[in-house]
Amino acid sequence: MARILDETIVRRGTGCVKWDASLPAGVTLSPEEREQVIPMWVADMDFQAAPVIREAMQRRMDHGVFGYTCVPRSCFEAARSWFSRRHGVDFPVSDMIYTTGVVPAISAVIKALAAPGEGVIIQTPVYNCFFSCIRNNGCKIVESPLLRRDLPDGRFSFDMDFEDLERKCASGESKILLLCNPHNPAGRVWRKYELQKVESICARHGVLVVSDEIHCEIVPPGEAYTPFASVSSNGITLCSPSKSFNIAGLQMAFIVSGSSLQRMLIDKAININEICDVNPFAPVAVEAAYSLEGEKWLDSMNETVRVNYCEMLGAFRAALPAIPVSLLEGTYLPWVDISSLGMPSFEVEKELLQQEKVWINAGSMYGDDRFIRINLATPPSICREGIARVVKGLGRLSSNL
Numbered sequence: 001m002a003r004i005l006d007e008t009i010v011r012r013g014t015g016c017v018k019w020d021a022s023l024p025a026g027v028t029l030s031p032e033e034r035e036q037v038i039p040m041w042v043a044d045m046d047f048q049a050a051p052v053i054r055e056a057m058q059r060r061m062d063h064g065v066f067g068y069t070c071v072p073r074s075c076f077e078a079a080r081s082w083f084s085r086r087h088g089v090d091f092p093v094s095d096m097i098y099t100t101g102v103v104p105a106i107s108a109v110i111k112a113l114a115a116p117g118e119g120v121i122i123q124t125p126v127y128n129c130f131f132s133c134i135r136n137n138g139c140k141i142v143e144s145p146l147l148r149r150d151l152p153d154g155r156f157s158f159d160m161d162f163e164d165l166e167r168k169c170a171s172g173e174s175k176i177l178l179l180c181n182p183h184n185p186a187g188r189v190w191r192k193y194e195l196q197k198v199e200s201i202c203a204r205h206g207v208l209v210v211s212d213e214i215h216c217e218i219v220p221p222g223e224a225y226t227p228f229a230s231v232s233s234n235g236i237t238l239c240s241p242s243k244s245f246n247i248a249g250l251q252m253a254f255i256v257s258g259s260s261l262q263r264m265l266i267d268k269a270i271n272i273n274e275i276c277d278v279n280p281f282a283p284v285a286v287e288a289a290y291s292l293e294g295e296k297w298l299d300s301m302n303e304t305v306r307v308n309y310c311e312m313l314g315a316f317r318a319a320l321p322a323i324p325v326s327l328l329e330g331t332y333l334p335w336v337d338i339s340s341l342g343m344p345s346f347e348v349e350k351e352l353l354q355q356e357k358v359w360i361n362a363g364s365m366y367g368d369d370r371f372i373r374i375n376l377a378t379p380p381s382i383c384r385e386g387i388a389r390v391v392k393g394l395g396r397l398s399s400n401l
Contacts, residue, residue, distance in 0.1 A: 005047050005304045008379050018044040024346075027353050036357040038386040043184070043333060045246040045377035047304075049285070050297035053245060056288035057281050066280045071098050071252075075283040079239075079254055082290035087216070089227045091237070091256045097267055100251040102214045103129045104275040105238045109210050109255065110137045110176065112269035113262065119174030121207070123160060124367040125335075127184045130212075131367070134178075143367070144168050146186055150324075154317065156337065157327040158186040162197055169205035177202055179211040179235075181228055182219065182330030185366050185373045189219055189330040192226045199232040209235035214253075217244035217298055219330045220306040233258050236266075241289040244298060246377075252282035301377075305332045308376040308383040319391050322398065332377040335363070339370040341397050348372055351397060358389035 012019040018039045023029060029037070048054070076093040084090045099105050106129065114120060116138030122130045124143045134141050144165045146158040168174060179198065182189045190198075202209050211228035216239060219225050228235050240253035257263050270276050288294060309328050316325050316336075326335040338348055345362035349372065353359045363371030374390065376383055 005300055006379050006381070007048070008382060009046060009048055011046060016044075018042050018046070023353065024350060026350050029354070029357075033357060037353065037359055038357065038382060038389065039359045040375045040378070040383075040386045040390070041359045041361045041373075043243060043331075043375060043377075044248065045301075045332075046379060046382065047246055047301060047377065049246050050289065050294050052291055052293035052297070053247065053285050053288045056284050060281055060284045069278055069280045069283065071278060071283045075287045076254075078287045078290040083227065083239075086295070087225065087227050087230075089230045091229065092258075095256050095258050095263070097255045097257075097263055097270065098278065099253055099255060099270050100275045100278060101242065101248070102212055102238045102240050102253045103133065104270075104273065105253050105255045106130070106133045106178065106210070106212065107137060108266055108269040108273055108275065109236060109238070110134060110139060110178075111273065112265040113208060113210075114139050114175040118176075119168075119171075121165070121168050121174045121177045123165075123180065123183070125185055125363065125371065126180050126366055127212070128365040130178055130180070140173070142168055142174050146183075151327060154321070154324055155313075155327045156324055157329075158183070158188055160190075160194060160198070162201065165198070166201050166205075169201055169207045172205075174207055177207050177209050179209055179228060181211050181213050182215045182225060184215055184331050185333050185335045185363075185371070187326045187328045187331055187333065187335055189223050189225050192231060195226055195228055195231045199228075199235070203232075203234065211235055211237050213237055213239045214243050215331045217241070218302065218305070218332055220302055220309070220328070221299075223329050225330065229256065236262065241286055241294075244301075245285075245289040245294065247285050247289065250279065250282045250285050252278045252286055304380065305376055308332075308378070308380055309334060311380070311384060312374070312376065312387045315387050315391050320394055320398070323394055333373050333375055336372050336374060337370060338363075338372055338394070341394070343397065345369045345372055348394075348397065352390060352393040355396070356389040356393040358386050358393065360390065 119142040237256040242248040349362040361373040
């Protein structure tokens with residue numbers, strides 16, 4: 001399995017967003033320079049999907065007819081069994097609704113359960129689509145910023161500000177807390193006691209927890225993700241194998257709610273938003289991913305990301321001690337503090353892309369301009385070269401101060 005994850009797959013020229021998307025405004029590269037770019041931005045892996053997934057899809061392809069598709073009960077059962085076996089939480093199949101992705105699911109849940117003008121709390125910095133989903137449904141963004149915690153080894157992490165969260169919930173203006181578990185881009189895998197405090201605060205003030213758990217499988221060896229559903233039966237869970245198994249383009253996710261009224265309202269919103277149909281390959285891929293063979297691939301992928309992160313950490317510590325890297329408990333997306341440069345993050349993004357031919361994400365997308373985000377889900381040889389370019393570029397920018 002490790003050899004599969006080490007293999008370099010050519011993605012440029014395949015209509016791939018990560019490798020083929022238009023460059024940001026203000027960046028001008030020749031066709032030859034464009035060919036040299038290493039993309040380490042959007043949360044998309046460069047690994048081939050697990051063999052069990054590709055084999056299942058090939059069997060479906062060989063059938064040759066690709067009409068409108070039902071999602072069979074076996075697909076729901078595969079997801080239920082996976083979460084029960086791997087994470088110790090049991091979702092009854094009757095509690096599950098499918099849709100085309102976690103972002104459409106977020107939008108549908110907000111449309112269903114929050115009225116225009118009502119607040120939705122988010123813990124910033126956070127995934128950029130949280131902001132747009134709230135705005136697009138006419139709701140108010142209510143930020144409860146995370147608290148930075150510097151670590152003895154030079155890294156940093158984040159904690160929830162429970163006092164601020166209590167105030168935001170108690171104000172009465174917010175209907176929903178949109179939780180990111182594990183957190184993107186902070187890299188936190190929230191502990192059980194932290195989720196219990198969230199549940200207690202939100203229950204006390206009548207705020208519904210909607211937990212985006214799309215990164216739940218991306219945790220390094222030794223870390224353990226805790227589903228919010230394991231501490232509360234009243235929240236809503238949004239999950240998908242799309243990030244973890246690199247099948248996001250197949251577009252399928254689950255919304256899990258124990259409330260029949262919530263499910264009815266969400267199902268109505270899904271149909272209003274016209275996100276109620278999946279393609280013929282999605283259920284096949286999901287069912288294959290949530291298998292023992294899929295699990296072996298997943299464990300190898302997490303080990304590969306861990307190795308990439310350790311190499312990145314070593315490179316930054318050696319060359320850029322004034323630019324610390326976050327503790328990465330989950331996701332493949334370390335958060336890097338560039339505040340010492342005194343430059344807006346989007347300018348740093350453009351500089352690295354224009355001069356070093358490496359593409360990272362500006363922290364301004366996630367609500368904090370002092371950081372950049374780097375994607376490590378790529379074969380080690382590509383990751384090593386990409387990180388070397390990032391280190392070189394940040395070093396050059398530091399020397400210009």
